[in-house]
Amino acid sequence: MTIAEIAKLAGVSIGTVDRVLHNRGRVAPKTVETIMAIIDEYGYQPNAFARNLRLSKTYTIGVILPHLHSEYGYWRLIYNGVLKAVKELAQLAVSIELVEYDRLDPKTFLAAVTKVLDNKVDAILLAPLLPDETRLMMERHPQISYAFIDSPLPCRNQVITVAQNPFRGGFLAGKLMNLHLGSRAGTLVVINTHTAAFNAAERARGFIEYYADKPNYTVLQLDIEASRTAEEALEQAYHDHSDLSGIFVVNNAVARFAAHIALLGRRNHTIVIGYDLVEQNRAAMLEGKVDCLISQRPEFQGYTATYQLYRKGILNQKPDEDILIPIDIILAENIRDDNSYGLEWNGRDVPR
Amino acid sequence: MTIAEIAKLAGVSIGTVDRVLHNRGRVAPKTVETIMAIIDEYGYQPNAFARNLRLSKTYTIGVILPHLHSEYGYWRLIYNGVLKAVKELAQLAVSIELVEYDRLDPKTFLAAVTKVLDNKVDAILLAPLLPDETRLMMERHPQISYAFIDSPLPCRNQVITVAQNPFRGGFLAGKLMNLHLGSRAGTLVVINTHTAAFNAAERARGFIEYYADKPNYTVLQLDIEASRTAEEALEQAYHDHSDLSGIFVVNNAVARFAAHIALLGRRNHTIVIGYDLVEQNRAAMLEGKVDCLISQRPEFQGYTATYQLYRKGILNQKPDEDILIPIDIILAENIRDDNSYGLEWNGRDVPR
DNA sequence: AGCCGGTGCGTCATCGTTCACGCACAGGAA
DNA sequence: TTCCTGTGCGTGAACGATGACGCACCGGCT
Numbered sequence: 001m002t003i004a005e006i007a008k009l010a011g012v013s014i015g016t017v018d019r020v021l022h023n024r025g026r027v028a029p030k031t032v033e034t035i036m037a038i039i040d041e042y043g044y045q046p047n048a049f050a051r052n053l054r055l056s057k058t059y060t061i062g063v064i065l066p067h068l069h070s071e072y073g074y075w076r077l078i079y080n081g082v083l084k085a086v087k088e089l090a091q092l093a094v095s096i097e098l099v100e101y102d103r104l105d106p107k108t109f110l111a112a113v114t115k116v117l118d119n120k121v122d123a124i125l126l127a128p129l130l131p132d133e134t135r136l137m138m139e140r141h142p143q144i145s146y147a148f149i150d151s152p153l154p155c156r157n158q159v160i161t162v163a164q165n166p167f168r169g170g171f172l173a174g175k176l177m178n179l180h181l182g183s184r185a186g187t188l189v190v191i192n193t194h195t196a197a198f199n200a201a202e203r204a205r206g207f208i209e210y211y212a213d214k215p216n217y218t219v220l221q222l223d224i225e226a227s228r229t230a231e232e233a234l235e236q237a238y239h240d241h242s243d244l245s246g247i248f249v250v251n252n253a254v255a256r257f258a259a260h261i262a263l264l265g266r267r268n269h270t271i272v273i274g275y276d277l278v279e280q281n282r283a284a285m286l287e288g289k290v291d292c293l294i295s296q297r298p299e300f301q302g303y304t305a306t307y308q309l310y311r312k313g314i315l316n317q318k319p320d321e322d323i324l325i326p327i328d329i330i331l332a333e334n335i336r337d338d339n340s341y342g343l344e345w346n347g348r349d350v351p352r
Numbered sequence: 353m354t355i356a357e358i359a360k361l362a363g364v365s366i367g368t369v370d371r372v373l374h375n376r377g378r379v380a381p382k383t384v385e386t387i388m389a390i391i392d393e394y395g396y397q398p399n400a401f402a403r404n405l406r407l408s409k410t411y412t413i414g415v416i417l418p419h420l421h422s423e424y425g426y427w428r429l430i431y432n433g434v435l436k437a438v439k440e441l442a443q444l445a446v447s448i449e450l451v452e453y454d455r456l457d458p459k460t461f462l463a464a465v466t467k468v469l470d471n472k473v474d475a476i477l478l479a480p481l482l483p484d485e486t487r488l489m490m491e492r493h494p495q496i497s498y499a500f501i502d503s504p505l506p507c508r509n510q511v512i513t514v515a516q517n518p519f520r521g522g523f524l525a526g527k528l529m530n531l532h533l534g535s536r537a538g539t540l541v542v543i544n545t546h547t548a549a550f551n552a553a554e555r556a557r558g559f560i561e562y563y564a565d566k567p568n569y570t571v572l573q574l575d576i577e578a579s580r581t582a583e584e585a586l587e588q589a590y591h592d593h594s595d596l597s598g599i600f601v602v603n604n605a606v607a608r609f610a611a612h613i614a615l616l617g618r619r620n621h622t623i624v625i626g627y628d629l630v631e632q633n634r635a636a637m638l639e640g641k642v643d644c645l646i647s648q649r650p651e652f653q654g655y656t657a658t659y660q661l662y663r664k665g666i667l668n669q670k671p672d673e674d675i676l677i678p679i680d681i682i683l684a685e686n687i688r689d690d691n692s693y694g695l696e697w698n699g700r701d702v703p704r
Numbered sequence: 705a706g707c708c709g710g711t712g713c714g715t716c717a718t719c720g721t722t723c724a725c726g727c728a729c730a731g732g733a734a
Numbered sequence: 735t736t737c738c739t740g741t742g743c744g745t746g747a748a749c750g751a752t753g754a755c756g757c758a759c760c761g762g763c764t
Contacts, residue, residue: 366714367713
């Protein structure tokens with residue numbers, strides 16, 4: 001069904017049909033009715049190729065992320081996924097503009113928003129780590145599309161959200177801790193170095209929930225404040241609880257604690273579980289200092305969110321609004337197999 | 353960079369540039385050289401919108417899969433992913449044609465190939481379960497694109513392969529068995545009901561490899577032949593090995609064995625690990641009859657393979673030839689979170 | 705000389721959508 | 735009546751790639 005076919009059926013010109021389709025007025029009510037009836041009956045899907053050829057608009061996505069080098073490169077992984085999508089979509093008129101900020105300093109976030117908007121982006125892809133500032137931005141600029149990544153943000157607007165369920169991630173971490181402990185019981189420590197972060201708090205809550213009905217275990221929450229070093233806090237915990245048998249770090253900082261546990265000679269008696277397959281954590285796991293990691297597939301998140309924005313912006317498709325990233329369990333045995341999208345077939349074990 | 357711009361730079365008409373770009377001859381060698389030099393210097397990416405608008409070719413993908421109702425609906429999951437991709441790509445001129453066959457009867461496979469080719473498909477997406485017949489097909493019809501799904505097939509041609517590494521899947525199953533057993537040792541049974549299948553054999557090999565250096569465990573391979581029933585074989589195994597403590601089913605038939613284990617009253621003493629999140633296995637896990645499943649994300653495989661073919665066929669992009677699907681660990685605690693793509697955010701645990 | 709085939713190139717219509725422009729006719733004001 | 739404004743339409747020119755068509759020229763043949 002093309003505009004020309006509709007026009008012929010309605011006995012009008014394509015210009016008139018176009019005006020009806022775009023509500024540009026200057027059409028007799030009766031004619032509008034006729035044309036709408038035809039569209040209702042036969043359906044009409046504009047030809048995406050013709051449309052974009054004519055419009056020849058480039059769709060620019062502003063990407064606002066914490067500094068890519070921060071948090072052990074976690075945000076760079078997300079950005080890599082965005083880049084991969086943009087590489088594929090470049091010939092379909094999609095481009096990006098990255099602006100980094102400091103997640104501890106809201107002013108830098110607002111500056112990033114301003115900078116991105118100055119470049120007239122059509123959409124913004126960001127991690128809503130600063131809920132108030134994010135809401136402010138959306139209120140002030142309702143005309144552009146938004147995609148959230150890494151964490152959800154409760155809000156009324158229609159937005160694309162690509163994130164993992166952090167509560168269930170923490171709950172699963174509890175189960176994995178349990179599996180690794182075998183029959184051992186004891187004290188378990190949940191370490192949070194980002195106490196203000198929604199994801200981190202939810203993961204801790206999930207872990208504690210898992211042990212709520214298991215009286216043999218004591219779960220201790222350890223929020224590391226800036227005032228004392230993480231290493232001191234850890235040593236204190238070992239001192240206070242001689243039966244400390246497991247540590248769960250709710251974010252990507254696990255390698256730092258794993259290193260110190262090894263240093264203290266406690267590795268053999270402590271199960272270590274953490275989050276995210278950043279380079280440092282990957283190395284720690286390969287060195288045997290970490291038992292289990294949970295991954296949220298950051299590259300996949302970036303890739304997917306970018307594609308959703310493209311579908312919405314260029315193809316005029318209704319995007320999937322909430323995309324739940326599966327909880328990915330990484331053990332030393334399958335760490336090689338996680339390559340994020342997972343591209344690159346590892347043929348070594350497969351006779352070809 | 354458009355053809356017109358190249359033409360202006362070269363001092364020729366767009367027709368000439370087009371002939372050079374498509375090697376259609378009838379151009380003076382000197383002119384070819386000039387134009388190629390310009391392209392080398394400035395680069396040229398044909399406008400995908402203009403190209404496809406003009407060609408208005410519909411790209412049809414033939415999908416050849418075992419009967420969707422067979423194997424507990426495993427193939428239907430793959431097909432669902434294909435359907436999701438096609439729904440998104442329909443407005444970009446992609447369509448599919450499904451033909452099912454019986455994987456135990458090569459004749460039905462060849463009939464499916466013929467049927468699909470009669471409809472002049474541009475590409476074929478299939479699981480190369482019948483290596484010889486698949487190679488025959490590719491030799492006879494080298495002009496169309498192929499995508500393999502579920503399993504790899506060693507071959508010289510450039511093809512897209514979307515699959516998991518089955519050996520490492522089996523190896524990881526060994527590790528998971530180990531974790532679930534805690535300190536218990538004993539006899540472990542590997543059950544294979546599809547002895548001719550490459551994936552199944554590799555998974556068994558991986559599992560056995562994991563226990564190769566663990567003398568406390570005996571691993572027993574149980575290939576179920578058609579001559580006796582699976583249930584009898586299982587009972588025999590329990591009879592022969594009083595210390596039987598774990599069962600690994602290398603394919604999606606695990607629910608069947610899990611049910612019989614429960615019936616025999618052995619559930620409490622047997623760890624059950626299997627493959628694939630088909631409906632029956634999901635139910636068995638929720639009923640507590642299965643401890644762990646490994647998923648190969650069949651929907652994601654179908655979705656990804658379809659997109660790769662589209663990129664190759666419509667966008668003329670060089671596809672990623674080998675796409676490795678991560679090994680997905682499903683426990684009762686995260687079964688809710690696996691929704692394949694995973695679409696549909698489950699907001700229950702997240703205050704919005 | 706006249707004809708033919710091949711070569712090198714330009715021209716033009718086409719795909720479907722979008723939008724500026726302009727025509728014709730109505731009704732109202734001068 | 736004349737002029738002007740607004741309404742309802744049609745027209746046509748883009749967007750860039752593609753490929754059929756045809757023109758001019760050259761060489762070789764009868």
